[in-house]
Amino acid sequence: MAERSFVQEVQALRLGAGETFRGEGILAVTKALLEAGVGYVGGYQGAPISHLMDVLSDAEEILGELGVHFEASASEAAAAAMLSASMHYPIRGAATWKSTVGTNVASDALANLASGGVTGGALIIVGEDYGEGSSIMQERSHAFAMKSQIWLLDPRPNAESIVKAVRDGFELSEASNTPVMLELRIRACHVHGSFQTRDNVRPAFTLEQARNHPRRETDRIVLPPASFAHEQEKVAQRWPAAVEFIKSRKLNEFFEGDIEDVGIVLQGGHYNGVIAALRQLGLADVYGKTRIPLYVLNVTYPLIDDEVVDFCRDKRAVLMVEEGQPDHLEQAVSTTLRRAGVATALHGKDVLPKAGEYTNKALIEGIGAFLETLNDTAVAPAEVSLGPSLPGEVTDALNEAVPPRPAGFCTGCPERPIFSALTLAQQEVGERHIACDIGCHLFSILPPFNLGASTMGYGLGAASASGLNVAQGKRSISIMGDGGFWHNGLVSGVGNAVFNKSDDVILIVDNYYSAATGGQDILSSRAGNVSRSTRHPIEDAVKGVGVKWVRRIDHTYDVGAMRDVIEEALTTPERGPKVVIASSECMLNRQRRERPIRRKARSEGKRVVEQKFGVDEDVCTGDHACIRISGCPSLTLKETEDPLRDDPVAFVDNSCVACGHCGEVADAAVLCPSFYRADAVHNPSFWDSRLAGLRNAVTTRLQQRRDARYLQEPGGGAPS
Amino acid sequence: MSDVLSQDRPLCIAVLAIGGQGGGVVSNWLVALAESCGWVVQATSVPGVAQRTGATVYYLEMIKAGAQAPVLALMPTPGDVDLVVAAEWMEAGRAIQRGLVSPDRTTLIASTHRSLAVAEKSRPGDGINDPQAVEVAAALAAKRFLKADLAAVASANGSVISASLFGAIASSGVLPFPRAAFEDAIRSGGVGVEASLRAFDAAFTCLTEEAQDEVPSGRPALPKLEGGSAEEQENYAALTQRAQTSFPDAVVPLLTAGLNRVIDFQDTAYGEEYLDRLDEILALEKRLDGAKQDYALTVTIGKYLATAMSYQDVIRVADLKSRSRRFSRVRDDISAQDGQVVTITEFMHPRVEELAGLLPASLGRNIEGKKLVRWVLSLFTGSKRVRSDSLRGFLSLYFLSSLRRWRRKLLRHEIETEHTRRWLANVTRTASDDYDLSVEIARCRRLIKGYSDTHERSISKFDQVMQGIELVRGRSDAADWARRLHEAALQDSEGTALAGALKTIRSFTGSKSEVA
The missing domain is CATH 3.40.50.920 (Rossmann fold)
Structure with a gap:
């Protein structure tokens, strides 16, 4: 289940000739693909093209009507390899991913595709994640186009031009027998605009026809001597054909x-x-x-x-x-x-x-x-004022005051307790080399956890620790998410560790989705999915490649248990890679699923318990140790009006989803007794009410007895 | 030829929000609003990982539709933004830093509430940044600066901040659209419409251009203690009378708060001890002409002595957690309705050390050697989930709180009293030679906080600062160094900054001794 539902947007994919499409740039691309008679689409999700994938996932019905095949590919390499269907058959195909990271992964398949060339149009839509807000290394996709000789489109960033580029791209690809890359920068992907739609087109040559009438042209396959011929063909035939097409169609x-x-x-x-x-x-x-x-x-x-x-x-x-x-x-x-x-x-x-x-x-x-x-x-240009010039001391004070806001784990994220546990485990057994991976868990590198030394690519966490794979010294820890694990971590990380007799610890963070990219399902997702096969446990996979020592924690919020299993992995005398699978559902997705159910049950008069955590402000001493090993957005500070205090106290705001992490940490790290959980019982049962009444009667009597003996501050310790 | 260029310009709007605040919702409403009024609008954003608690900018340009299609930008240009909306106070500061707010063009709308960043929250002391810096900069940078606690407005109306931000945008008058069109845009969204419209309406009327108060004006009158036996009440009346008559007016409010705290902790006899000690301090300070310093020493000791005397032992925690007012505070926090069933689960983890503190001083002392006592105590240590609303949980807390009457004979009290005595002795010993340094030593008591390991670490920091002070004692800038040590100790939890400061001191005091 993806983070956002596109049920409404999917309807826009049905618009016919002369109607107006309004929406995000990347959704306009999706519609343009259907108008261009695309036969199949594959891709790997990631900002800024996740929405393209999510819309197509939600559009099974429309795709079915048009005879378009859509795959949520296992990786960008898998998506790129799909395009080989356009090598021999006159079918238009498209693949999409986040670039340049995805293009790196896909480049082997892309190079082979570009060498042999295509018959049907092959369009690669890359979301260029460059500049502000980018989460990846800053490189250009341009170099890939040059080195493999793939044409690169970079249209003006408005919906009409982007849509036109999709159409032009397929035609250019077919005219020059060359795959075409459509580069969209992040803001263009998210830009809201409109364009005049055309009717969707069923592919002229269907996938079924291809399957029933297989073709093979050995001169398209990258094997010598054809591969030498391909290089000549690229410059002698395909390039001039492309130039001619671009000029005559006035693409620039x-x-x-x-x-x-x-x-x-x-x-x-x-x-x-x-x-x-x-x-x-x-x-x-x-x-x-x-x-x-x-x-x-x-x-x-x-x-x-x-x-x-x-x-x-x-x-x-x-x-x-x-x-x-x-x-x-x-x-x-x-x-x-x-x-x-x-x-x-x-x-x-x-x-x-x-x-x-x-x-x-x-x-x-x-x-x-x-x-x-x-x-x-x-x-000479006009004078331009680029913002105000404030006095130096005002700017200095502002620079001091405005805090950086590093991305962090969401409220209730099941990954937070894993890193609290890792922090506590390191306090016990000493600091370790920690290799990180791509995914939400990468936020562990940032405050307050400050854990992790490297990130070498998606699914490469364990592989990047293998450079330190020697028998001497302390065991290292590598981390990968479930998304990275299935992307390539199973083989390049876990399999590699087994084969090379690693003795280190691999921590796999399983939150049931590819959460960082928007909550898409993957092989090990627990949710049922009509169009995909899910519920394939990571545990089985790692055992399948030969790991003997596997532990799974199914409730990562139990910080004590989590810490103990990490310590065990780091200290067990058993040789070979130690795999810890830490599983709990992504809280964003879980809340999205459960909240409406709870609300409905409550309104129907069913017994529902709503929970929230809190801090007793008179018990909190304002040290903030809890925040340093939690970092939960809902665990924040509050100034008290107590004149005897200097420091603000910890405070749980209303965004709390009662995951329990703050309480668990206070307990596991033996921090303080300030935390409590309050359970409000809605539509209580008869026994709930009777029992509460009885308890209340006794506690009130005792409290009154004590109040009559001792003087008390009205706020219960600290005036608030 | 340049006169052939059209002078039309789009309205440029930037919305700065923190991931999860609903900046995207505001952006979508603005798009719907502009399109419904026959304008061409372009909106974009850079979410990516920024949506996970990071700062995010949504940017829109809109222009009245005409014969020609406009070319609109995908990011704001400094100096060319008409409306900047900050969904949090410091984000208004960030907008100014980025140059988006300019005095000839920009209306800046900011919600005055704070959403603290990790760096601010995780400091051991008060790491909250100065909100005043934004106020000062905004007054200079913006053409108009409108503000209100839009988070509070939203939550008071059962909605989220996007709705009140939208109301604020409507009331600013920057966009030439009627109020009804704004409300229709909310309706077209179709989610939580009624609550959103309420928050929209409340925000529409609450924006001001007044400067923010730096501090709430005047401290509220100190509350008096309540309950207690007739005898205790009588004693209390006498003590408050004594506090008011024998201390200078300026220090009375704080001393009364301190007195209340220690009596709340133990009893009026304990309150009397508190005033006795302060009497001595005041007498000393008067000799040192402390009136000129506004009795800084008495005030500081008054504050930290109360905190030191009301240390957080098991009895205190059990007492605070089982009070009726605490129960109602928890109910308020979750907005429980009258008569609603609420249960409370406490997360506790007592260690042998805490429980040993409950033993009579002679029995608890040197507990390492007393295997049997340790074993018995260990039965009660470890991870505990206590249901303080249940009979069993409540009675346990109630029983523990009732140990209060024997508290002064218990080990923890002996330890705390001894620590406080040494601290006070240090202060009084220093006062005659170096008044300023004595005040700084008094202030250092702030460092002691937390429970178990955290508490021990804080005591260790306090001790290190005290040792550092011994190195500079006698120097003319000793008080300055004491203050720096104190501040360094609050910088981080590991004590890195403190270690650095101590190293600096050792470097110059070491060389000084060589010269001598």
């Missing part, structure tokens, strides 16, 4: 301006940013009218040499707007101009940032600096 766009001797060449994805910057500089308006001519590369690879030369030839100077490094495009443009003997000055990363996101501010400053190099009052 030219926008004229009255300052004709200056120009800007830009990646399509930066069009809106460049217009916004020019508008601020007084050189464009909100309707896209510009004074400086623009050459918009909706296709960033291959570069169309004629177009570049034509655009630049009669200009004094041209600016290349290309985000990220290395400057592949700028180098290519430079080479093209040099070969053509064009003397136009080329600027780019001399005035724009060499690395990092091209924000509007960076573009304003970069374009401003470019125009200044012209030293010409006729094209």
Whole structure:
């Protein structure tokens, strides 16, 4: 069950010719795929393309009507390999993932696909997770396109252009027998916009036809001598075909301006940013009218040499707007101009940032600096104020006050107690080398846990600890999530550890979903899923590859038990890899499932117990040790009005979901007796009420007796 | 040619929220609102992992639909944002840091409530950052600055902050849409509509441009103790009278609070001890012309002596947890209705050390060697889940709290009293030579807090600070160093900062002794 339901959005996939689709960019892509007559789609979820996968998952019915096959692939490599169906058969196929991480994983299959080439259109939709909010290393997908010779589309970031790019992409792929990559930056994926829809199209050549009439053309298979022929074919036939298609179909766009001797060449994805910057500089308006001519590369690879030369030839100077490094495009443009003997000055990363996101501010400053190099009052930009200039002491005070907000575990996350337990275990048996992985559990690296030394890629937690796999010294710990485990950790991590006789500890965090990417089901999910096969225990898999020592904790919130099993794994005399599987359901998904059920039961008059944790503020001494080994968002601080206190006390706010972690930690770490759990019984049974009445009568009598003897502060210890 | 460019500009809106706050809902409502009023709107965001408790920016541009399609930006440009909405106080500060708020253009709406960041929460002392910094910066950076506790407004109306933020946006008048259109946008969302509309309405009327009060004006009158036997009440009246007459007016409120605390902890005789000790301090301070320092020493001792004397032993915890007011406080916290059945489970983990504190001093002392006593105690230690509302749980707590009458004969009391005596002796010994240093020594008692291991670590930190102070005693800047040590001890739980500060002191005191 994914984090978000797309039942409504799915209906938009049914829109016919001439209607208006409104929604997120990535959903527009989904609709465009159906309009383009795609035959099959595969992919691996991850921001910013998770929604594409989630919508298709929720759209089984529509896909069924159209005869489109959809797979939630086991990894990006699996998704890329799927595209081989377009090698021999005239079927359009699409694959999607988060880039560049997913492209790294998929690159073996992509290289083989690109070598042999395709018959049906093959479109790879990559969500470029670059810049603000990105969770991955900052690299460009551009290099993959260049090295495997895959055409790269980078359309202007509005729904119409993105949808057009999907259509163009398939046609370009077919015209040049080459897979095409459609690059969408994170903001474009999430942009809300609209476009005119067309009718969905059933694939002309069906998968059933392919299965019943298998084909094999050995010259498409990557084996010598065909592989040598492929390389020649790429440059001799497919490239010229692509260039011809891109030129004749005018995939790149030219926008004229009255300052004709200056120009800007830009990646399509930066069009809106460049217009916004020019508008601020007084050189464009909100309707896209510009004074400086623009050459918009909706296709960033291959570069169309004629177009570049034509655009630049009669200009004094041209600016290349290309985000990220290395400057592949700028180098290519430079080479093209040099070969053509064009003397136009080329600027780019001399005035724009060499690395990092091209924000509007960076573009304003970069374009401003470019125009200044012209030293010409006729094209001088308007004065731009980029925000207020506050006095130094005000800014300093602000910088001191505004706290960083690192991402962390959600309230009630079942992974939090695992890391509390690991913290406590290390206190007992000493600090260990901890190798982390990709997934929510990676937040353990951040405060307050500060655990973990590395993250080498999805599912590579255990593999990355294998460099330290020697018999001497203290056992290391590696961590992977259930998502990473099934992505490749089972083989490259666990299997590898068995085969290489590792003696270390592998901690597998099983929260029943691929939670970090939005709660998609995976092989070991506990939920029933009509269209996928779930409930395959991780335990069976690790035993299957030869692990002898396996422990499973089914309630990670039991911090004491969790700590004990980690300690046992670290100290047992048994040789071989020790696998601890820590299983509890992702709290976000669990709440989404259970809350409506509880609410319904309550309104129907059934007995329902609602729980919440709390801190006795007069018992709390304000040391905050509980927060340091918990970090729960609902466990926060409260200033008291007690004049005898200096420090705020711990406090559980209303977002508490009563997972019990704070109480468990206070107990397991022997912290303090401040924590309590309050259970409110709604629609109590007869016995509930009778028993409560009896208890109340006795306790009240005793309390009154004591009150009559001792003087008491009205707040019960601390005035509040 | 430049006059051919249109001067139209879109309305630019940035919403800064913390993951999970519902910034996406506000963004969706704004989209629905603008589209329903015939505007073209573009909205985008960068969620990703930021949605898990991180800070997130939602950005929208909207413009009245016309013949030409607009080209709208996907991220805010500093200096070009009309409306910035901060769903939390410090996020308003972040918007200013990012340059999104400008004095000629931006209306800034901020909810005054705080959602503390991990770094603020995890400091052993008070790590909460200064909210005033945002107030000062916003007053300079924004064209208009509107604020209200929109989280409280939302929860008072059974809704979440997205609804009150939307109400605040409507009332700011930055968007040229009628109020009814805002409400229709909420209705079109279809989830929790009634509660959202209530919160929307309440927020619509509560925004102000007034500066925030730095501190609540005037401390509320100190409450008096309640209950007790007639004799105790009589004694109490005499003690409060004594506190008011024999101490300077300025220190009376705090001393009364301290007096209340120690009597609440034990009895009026204990309260008398408290005042006796303070009498001595006051006499000493008067000799040292302490009036000029606003009786800083008496005030400081008055505060920390009360805390020291009301140490948290098993008896105290059992007492606090079994009081009727505590039961009603728990019920309030979960908004229990009258007569609703509520059960309370306590998470306790007494160790041998805590239970030994309950033994008569002679029996509990040197417990390491007393195997039998340890064994008996160990039967009661370990992880406990106590249902304090059940008869069995309540009676256990009640019994433990009743040990109060023997408390002064028990080991824990002996230990605490001795520690307090040494601390006070140190303060009084120092006062005549270095008044400022004595006040700092008095303040260091703040370091002692927590239970079990945490408590022991805090005592160890206190001891280290005291040792550090001995190294600088006699120097003219001794008080400064004492304060720095104290602050360093509160920096982190591991004592890294304190160790660093001590190392610094040893470096120069060491070289000083060589010169001597």
